[in-house]
Amino acid sequence: xxxxxxxxxxxxxxxxxxxxxxxxxxxxxxxxxxxxxxxxxxxxxxxxxxxxxxxxxxxxxxxxxxxxxxxxxxxxxxxxxxxxxxxxxxxxxxxxxxxxxxxxxxxxxxxxxxxxxxxxxxxxxxxxxxxxxxxxxxxxxxxxxxxxxxxxxxxxxxxxxxxxxxxxxxxxxxxxxxxxxxxxxxxxxxxxxxxxxxxxxxxxxxxxxxxxxxxxxxxxxxxxxxxxxxxxxxxxxxxxxxxxxxxxxxxxxxxxxxxxxxxxxxxxxxxxxxxxxxxxxxxxxxxxxxxxxxxxxxxxxxxxxxxxxxxxxxxxxxxxxxxxxxxxxxxxxxxxxxxxxxxx
Ligand SMILES: NC(=O)c1ccc[n+]([C@@H]2O[C@H](COP(=O)([O-])OP(=O)(O)OC[C@H]3O[C@@H](n4cnc5c(N)ncnc54)[C@H](OP(=O)(O)O)[C@@H]3O)[C@@H](O)[C@H]2O)c1
Numbered sequence: 001x002x003x004x005x006x007x008x009x010x011x012x013x014x015x016x017x018x019x020x021x022x023x024x025x026x027x028x029x030x031x032x033x034x035x036x037x038x039x040x041x042x043x044x045x046x047x048x049x050x051x052x053x054x055x056x057x058x059x060x061x062x063x064x065x066x067x068x069x070x071x072x073x074x075x076x077x078x079x080x081x082x083x084x085x086x087x088x089x090x091x092x093x094x095x096x097x098x099x100x101x102x103x104x105x106x107x108x109x110x111x112x113x114x115x116x117x118x119x120x121x122x123x124x125x126x127x128x129x130x131x132x133x134x135x136x137x138x139x140x141x142x143x144x145x146x147x148x149x150x151x152x153x154x155x156x157x158x159x160x161x162x163x164x165x166x167x168x169x170x171x172x173x174x175x176x177x178x179x180x181x182x183x184x185x186x187x188x189x190x191x192x193x194x195x196x197x198x199x200x201x202x203x204x205x206x207x208x209x210x211x212x213x214x215x216x217x218x219x220x221x222x223x224x225x226x227x228x229x230x231x232x233x234x235x236x237x238x239x240x241x242x243x244x245x246x247x248x249x250x251x252x253x254x255x256x257x258x259x260x261x262x263x264x265x266x267x268x269x270x271x272x273x274x275x276x277x278x279x280x281x282x283x284x285x286x287x288x289x290x291x292x293x294x295x296x297x298x299x300x301x302x303x304x305x306x307x308x309x310x311x312x313x314x315x316x317x318x319x320x321x322x323x324x325x326x327x328x329x330x331x332x333x334x335x336x337x338x339x340x341x342x343x344x
Contacts, residue, residue: 002030002031003030004028004029005107006026006313007026007029007105007107007313008070008071008316009027009068010056010067010068012066013057013058014056014058015057021320021321022317022321024056024316024317025314026313029069032109034110037082037112038111039082039090039112039116040079040081040108040110041074041077041096041116042077042078042079043075043104044077044335044337045310045334046333046334047132047133048162048320048331049134049162050162050227050252050323051072052320053324064102068102068103069104069105069106070102070103070104070105071103072100072102072133073097073104073130073133074097074100074129075095075125075128078091079108085112085113089118090113095118095125096117097119097123097128097131098111098117105313106313107313114280120298123298123305126307127305127307130307130331131294133276134165134166135170135290135303136276136287136290136291138166138167138225139166140290141274142167142170142171142223142225143289143290144286144289145247145272146223146247146272148175149174149175150176151176151177152222152223153215153220153222153241154179154221154223154224155178155179155181155212155223155236155239156171156196156225157181157202157224157225157226157227157228157232158181159180159187159194159199160180160330161252161328162306162330164191164225165194165306166294167225168191168194168195169195169302169303169304171223171225173297173302178196179212179215181199181200181201181202181208182199182201183203184203184326186329194306202235208239209238219241220240220244221239221241222241222243223246224240224245226248227249228250228251228253229252229255229256230251231253233257237259237263240267240269241269243269245269246271246272247272248272248274276290306329306330307333308328309328310333310335311333311334312340312341313336313338313340314340315334318341319332319333
C-alpha cells in the first residue's frame, strides 16, 4: 500500500519577474521508500537559503529534474532506519539535523546517515534546521580558505544575511577585527550584536573603499568575504590589503564581476572561490572539521543562530520572497508545526 505525505513540489521553473514565488503550493505526494541503507526523518523544520530562490528560477549550478521538492537543510526526528544502517549511530526517535540537495520542504525526507548529525545540546529544531549550511560555509571560508589570523581586518559583505552573520561571528572568534556591510540601516544593529566592530551601509556609501582605508589606517582589509559580487566586488578590489584574500561565495547582486589580472599582481592579493557543497565529495574530512568546529562555537555561545521569522510550509513562497527582496535578517525558517498565516 502506497503512503503519502505533504510537500512543496515544484513542477515548473519559476519566472524571475512577478510574484510567482508567492504561488508555491503544497501538495500530497507519494512517500519515498526508505531503502535498506537509508534513514527516514520526520521533518520538524527546514532552513531557507538564497540558493533555493536561484534553484527555483533555474539559475543555480544544480538543476534537479522536474518535478522536485526543494529545500536543502532540515531538522527532525528519525522515524525509520534501514536494515544495513542499524549500526550507523542513528536510532528511531533521535533528534537530528541534515543536509540534502533537495527534498527538505516536506513532512518526511529519506536520506543517508552521512547527511545527518545529532542535534547539539540546547539547540531548538528551528535553529538546527538553519545552522549547518551557513555556519559550515563560513567556517570553511574563514578557517580553511582565508586562514584568518588574530588582529587581521575582515570585511564581511551582506553581513546581516544568513551566511553573513555566521561569518561575522566566526571571524570574531578567530580574533579578527570585523567590518560588516549592510544594504539598509535597519540591519546594522544585528550585525553589531553579532560582534562586528564597524558597520557600513553600502547602499548609501557605494564607494566604501576610502572608509575601509580609514578604519584600517591605510592598510585595507586582509580578508574580504563576498556573497554579493557586482559593484560591491569592484569596490572591494580598491581596498584589499597586501597579501589580502578575497573569498568569492556568490552573486546575490545578480552580476558576476571580473578583475584585471594586473590589479591582482599589483595588490599581491588572492581571489579564492568557496563552494562548500563540494567539500563533502572532495575532502569529507574538511566537512567533518567544519561541523565539529561550528558545533563547538555554538556550545561556547560564540556562534548564535539568528532566526528572522518562522513560516508554515504553506508559506514557503513568502519566506523566499522575503529573501529575494532583501527583507530578511539572518535566516527565515519553515516550521512544520506552524499554521499558515492565512489560517491564523
Ligand atoms: N559558496 C558557497 O558554498 C555558499 C554556501 C551558502 C551560501 N552561499 C551564497 O551566499 C550568499 C548568501 O546566502 P544566504 O542564504 O545567507 O542569503 P542572505 O545573505 O540571507 O540574503 C542575501 C543578501 O544579499 C544582499 N544583497 C545584495 N544585493 C542584493 C540583490 N540585488 N538582491 C538580493 N539580495 C541582495 C542582501 O543584503 P543587504 O540588503 O544587506 O545588501 C540580502 O539580504 C548567496 O549568494 C548564496 O548563494 C554560498
